[in-house]
Amino acid sequence: MNCCNEFSRSTLLRRAVAEAGNGLPTIEPGMPAPAGTGLDRRQFLSRTLGTALTVYGASALGPRLLDDGIARAAATGGKGRRVLVSVFAPGGWDSLSLLYPIGDPRYRKLRDSLALKPDDGPRFRSDARLHWHPSLKPLAALHARGRLTVFPAIGYSHPDQSHFTSRHFWEVGALDPKSGTGWLGRLLDVIGTEDNAMQGLSLDGALMPSLATARVPVATLASPGDYRFGSHNVWDVPGELLNDAIGSLGGLAGDPDPILAQAARTVKQADGLRHQLGRFVGKDGQVHINPKAKYPDTDFGRRLSGLAALLDANFPIRTAALTGPGSYDTHADQQGPLQDGAGQMAEGLAAFQQDLERRGIAGRVLTLVWSEFGRRAQQNDSNGTDHGAAGVAFLMGTGVRQRMVGEFPGLAKGLDRDGNLRATSDFRSVYASLVEQWFGVDADRVIPDARKMPRMRLVA
Amino acid sequence: MPLPVYAGSFGPAQAERLLWRAGFGPRPGEERALAARGLDGAVAHLLTTGPDRLVGRPPKVNGRRLYPLDKFGHDHLWWLDRMVRTSRPLTERMTLVWHDWFATSNETVGSQRLMIRQNNMFRRSGLGSFPGLVMRVTENPAMLLYLNGLESEKGAPNENYARELMELFTLGAGSGYTERDVREQARALTGFTARYKNGYGWVKFKFDHNRHDDAMKVVFDKAGPYGWKQAVKLTVEHPAHKTFFTRKLWGYFIPEPADDETQAALEALYVRSGYSTRQVLAAILKHPRLYEGPRMVKPPAVYLAGMLRTLGDRISTEDWVWLSIQAGQLLFYPPNVSGWNDERWLDTSTFQARWNMAHRVLKKHAYHPDRTKRGTVPADPAKLVDRAVSFWGIQVSDSTRRALLTYAQKTMGAAVADDDRQRKFPPMTLNALRHLVAASPEMQTS
Numbered sequence: 001m002n003c004c005n006e007f008s009r010s011t012l013l014r015r016a017v018a019e020a021g022n023g024l025p026t027i028e029p030g031m032p033a034p035a036g037t038g039l040d041r042r043q044f045l046s047r048t049l050g051t052a053l054t055v056y057g058a059s060a061l062g063p064r065l066l067d068d069g070i071a072r073a074a075a076t077g078g079k080g081r082r083v084l085v086s087v088f089a090p091g092g093w094d095s096l097s098l099l100y101p102i103g104d105p106r107y108r109k110l111r112d113s114l115a116l117k118p119d120d121g122p123r124f125r126s127d128a129r130l131h132w133h134p135s136l137k138p139l140a141a142l143h144a145r146g147r148l149t150v151f152p153a154i155g156y157s158h159p160d161q162s163h164f165t166s167r168h169f170w171e172v173g174a175l176d177p178k179s180g181t182g183w184l185g186r187l188l189d190v191i192g193t194e195d196n197a198m199q200g201l202s203l204d205g206a207l208m209p210s211l212a213t214a215r216v217p218v219a220t221l222a223s224p225g226d227y228r229f230g231s232h233n234v235w236d237v238p239g240e241l242l243n244d245a246i247g248s249l250g251g252l253a254g255d256p257d258p259i260l261a262q263a264a265r266t267v268k269q270a271d272g273l274r275h276q277l278g279r280f281v282g283k284d285g286q287v288h289i290n291p292k293a294k295y296p297d298t299d300f301g302r303r304l305s306g307l308a309a310l311l312d313a314n315f316p317i318r319t320a321a322l323t324g325p326g327s328y329d330t331h332a333d334q335q336g337p338l339q340d341g342a343g344q345m346a347e348g349l350a351a352f353q354q355d356l357e358r359r360g361i362a363g364r365v366l367t368l369v370w371s372e373f374g375r376r377a378q379q380n381d382s383n384g385t386d387h388g389a390a391g392v393a394f395l396m397g398t399g400v401r402q403r404m405v406g407e408f409p410g411l412a413k414g415l416d417r418d419g420n421l422r423a424t425s426d427f428r429s430v431y432a433s434l435v436e437q438w439f440g441v442d443a444d445r446v447i448p449d450a451r452k453m454p455r456m457r458l459v460a
Numbered sequence: 461m462p463l464p465v466y467a468g469s470f471g472p473a474q475a476e477r478l479l480w481r482a483g484f485g486p487r488p489g490e491e492r493a494l495a496a497r498g499l500d501g502a503v504a505h506l507l508t509t510g511p512d513r514l515v516g517r518p519p520k521v522n523g524r525r526l527y528p529l530d531k532f533g534h535d536h537l538w539w540l541d542r543m544v545r546t547s548r549p550l551t552e553r554m555t556l557v558w559h560d561w562f563a564t565s566n567e568t569v570g571s572q573r574l575m576i577r578q579n580n581m582f583r584r585s586g587l588g589s590f591p592g593l594v595m596r597v598t599e600n601p602a603m604l605l606y607l608n609g610l611e612s613e614k615g616a617p618n619e620n621y622a623r624e625l626m627e628l629f630t631l632g633a634g635s636g637y638t639e640r641d642v643r644e645q646a647r648a649l650t651g652f653t654a655r656y657k658n659g660y661g662w663v664k665f666k667f668d669h670n671r672h673d674d675a676m677k678v679v680f681d682k683a684g685p686y687g688w689k690q691a692v693k694l695t696v697e698h699p700a701h702k703t704f705f706t707r708k709l710w711g712y713f714i715p716e717p718a719d720d721e722t723q724a725a726l727e728a729l730y731v732r733s734g735y736s737t738r739q740v741l742a743a744i745l746k747h748p749r750l751y752e753g754p755r756m757v758k759p760p761a762v763y764l765a766g767m768l769r770t771l772g773d774r775i776s777t778e779d780w781v782w783l784s785i786q787a788g789q790l791l792f793y794p795p796n797v798s799g800w801n802d803e804r805w806l807d808t809s810t811f812q813a814r815w816n817m818a819h820r821v822l823k824k825h826a827y828h829p830d831r832t833k834r835g836t837v838p839a840d841p842a843k844l845v846d847r848a849v850s851f852w853g854i855q856v857s858d859s860t861r862r863a864l865l866t867y868a869q870k871t872m873g874a875a876v877a878d879d880d881r882q883r884k885f886p887p888m889t890l891n892a893l894r895h896l897v898a899a900s901p902e903m904q905t906s
Contacts, residue, residue: 229812229815230819231819231822231826231891231892231895232819232822232823232826232891233826233827233828233829233887233888233891234888234889234891234892234895235829235888236881236884236885236888237870237871237874237875237881237885238871238885238888238889238891238892239888239892241867241870241871242867242892242895242896245863245864245866245867245892245896246815246896246899248863248866248867249860249863249896249899249900249901250901251859251860251862251863252857252859252860252901255857255859255901257754257755258754259715259754259755259756259757259905260754260755260901260902260905261901262757262806263755263757263806263901263904263905264901266806266807266808266811266904267811267899267900267901269807269808269811270808270811270812
């Protein structure tokens with residue numbers, strides 16, 4: 001097994017919570033409840049979008065009003081609005097492999113079996129000690145073009161090494177286990193409206209906790225093409241005809257048995273809903289959103305290409321959040337999983353940026369990529385690494401101003417008592433700076449510790 | 461007032477409906493065996509209690525057994541397994557009824573151990589006297605945690621359980637009790653306590669006289685120094701209770717209200733039998749409306765367990781947890797104290813979840829088009845439809861059969877004069893037809 005029990009359990013629980021819209025069963029004293037736990041959850045069919053949305057926190061509004069809200073928000077300037085996309089790298093990724101300090105004399109000692117060689121990955125041009133992990137070549141290219149800000153040691157004071165707790169801090173934008181709203185959710189409470197659920201879009205099976213609001217609604221949409229009906233070992237003509245056959249099962253909608261008729265009507269409605277997805281789904285059952293870049297054939301790629309299409313079509317999205325590919329809780333045999341996950345992450349992000357640029361909307365989109373922590377400098381005996389403190393984050397977009405924020409502290413003086421990397425930038429500073437510089441909102445209204453946090457010039 | 465009893469023929473079709481309503485559908489051939497007993501014999505057989513015998517292979521998930529007390533979702537899988545393998549389907553189905561009737565969610569209780577203990581109590585006591593069951597529920601640890609029973613003590617009664625006891629469990633809202641009755645009953649119900657053991661949870665549930673308010677209370681206009689047992693007794697002896705109980709129990713098995721004569725006869729039977737769930741249940745299961753009235757939507761757990769039971773499949777994946785959440789019924793997590801809404805099982809979203817459940821069930825049974833020997837699967841559309849319908853052992857309407865046949869004719873029509881398609885399309889068509897049958901209105905209902 002490549003991940004610790006605590007991590008898989010937290011993933012399961014969070015998924016269950018968001019899926020069910022229920023509260024989190026307390027399994028450990030002191031464990032933070034995920035933001036958004038208290039929000040009610042409803043599904044409705046959006047005429048505007050032609051798909052099923054799950055809406056959180058809008059119990060007073062009927063589907064009609066929510067739909068009108070989306071339409072109105074789109075009509076009143078979806079085009080020029082700035083958007084922030086949050087991508088979570090789950091499990092705590094190993095920043096000392098992603099930007100490996102080959103120029104640091106202690107690196108090979110601490111990483112006796114995991115150390116990469118100088119030629120493995122491209123140089124990091126903002127710090128001669130560091131090289132990019134080979135899987136991150138697409139990000140190195142973005143960095144060279146001035147499209148990427150790197151935070152080589154980002155974290156917070158008194159780091160917590162629990163997946164739950166540390167992720168929770170990042171999601172809520174505060175070192176507060178009790179906070180029930182996400183930092184993007186609180187931003188939306190300031191800049192959003194009470195009837196536009198698309199403003200905070202979780203591109204995930206679940207509500208990403210950072211989007212949990214107190215006042216305005218937000219929504220989840222796994223992908224525009226999610227409402228599909230497939231079958232095992234059925235393709236070619238039998239596969240193409242299958243969906244129409246489902247609709248034909250609705251023939252009993254007029255049956256004198258009211259319950260049978262109701263079940264048949266549901267089948268018909270499901271079929272009707274699938275038809276409405278014609279906007280994004282072709283005859284072959286595949287999603288057609290005409291991406292302007294070549295995305296990797298991964299779930300992450302599909303979600304990002306769907307998001308780019310929605311943004312291009314002026315859907316009134318202000319913030320979006322999703323979980324990136326990979327599972328980075330690499331306690332053992334970490335090279336393979338890290339390579340795969342980070343590679344898919346980098347390819348997906350680079351395609352997304354290219355797509356946005358070709359669509360001419362890159363100027364209004366920033367993407368923040370983060371993980372709950374980095375990993376221990378000293379590797380373990382299983383060719384893996386244990387939970388650490390500061391890690392690496394990226395800010396991507398044509399609007400970024402800097403190539404690097406905060407320095408790499410080095411493996412001699414840069415480690416804390418536990419042998420974990422010290423933070424040279426605080427995620428709350430990043431949030432506060434983005435809230436002000438990207439959205440023009442007073443950071444005190446969104447980030448509780450904004451006053452104590454220095455600002456960084458992130459946006460040109 | 462005699463109770464109407466179904467007098468039509470009791471063949472496999474009627475036995476099949478009975479097995480779906482009073483259980484989780486037939487195993488192959490089970491409906492014929494039950495039909496052979498006749499209606500009275502069949503109902504008596506279903507009502508037999510005693511130790512259960514689980515038939516078939518025990519669950520295996522990721523190569524291991526289940527950990528229902530500890531691992532998230534495994535409580536759900538554990539119960540699902542019982543539904544699939546039980547030889548006492550009505551006992552198991554009544555356990556589901558009581559889980560909904562006395563809805564308790566682990567979201568609040570936070571202990572799979574206590575939830576399963578409650579579940580076993582329902583399984584043991586579910587067919588006996590209803591007041592006896594309410595007594596057990598009242599002192600049940602999971603319920604005490606769920607409705608704040610431990611926080612209710614002399615001088616500081618918590619009204620949560622007292623209110624739901626009357627509103628949802630025994631009398632119904634607006635049935636003649638007052639806010640004062642709620643407050644007084646809450647006082648009568650004070651005194652339960654437990655200890656929290658660090659790293660383990662709540663233990664040593666007991667009634668502590670020192671925490672109980674033993675002063676006089678006035679409930680339903682009668683005064684007495686009532687304790688918790690009297691509180692329960694007062695509610696089940698309230699004149700509104702017999703109507704509430706019989707209507708609610710009826711509603712789990714027949715989707716339209718009973719006519720006035722039946723209703724009156726059921727109430728009389730309930731009182732005459734000394735508040736016996738078993739006797740009222742027997743009357744409901746023999747009532748003509750169960751066999752002649754409309755169908756019922758299968759709850760998601762019944763739909764899923766039924767498919768696995770039909771096919772003799774064991775619980776072999778954790779996917780049932782997520783799919784059940786999508787479909788709207790994660791066992792041990794009812795949405796609130798009033799249980800699941802039985803009128804809202806089917807919508808476009810839960811229909812997709814049910815499609816996905818069938819998808820997952822069918823995965824291991826699907827023919828591989830490239831690896832299926834020619835002739836294993838018929839190429840004739842009508843025969844393909846017959847194979848798909850009999851795979852599930854159900855009957856479908858003419859309308860559904862036509863839809864299935866049209867599909868098979870189209871796919872096989874596209875295979876004419878194409879050797880490769882002639883070989884691959886029959887297995888693919890059969891795979892798809894099985895899935896379509898599983899999604900049909902007939903299979904979603906019983």
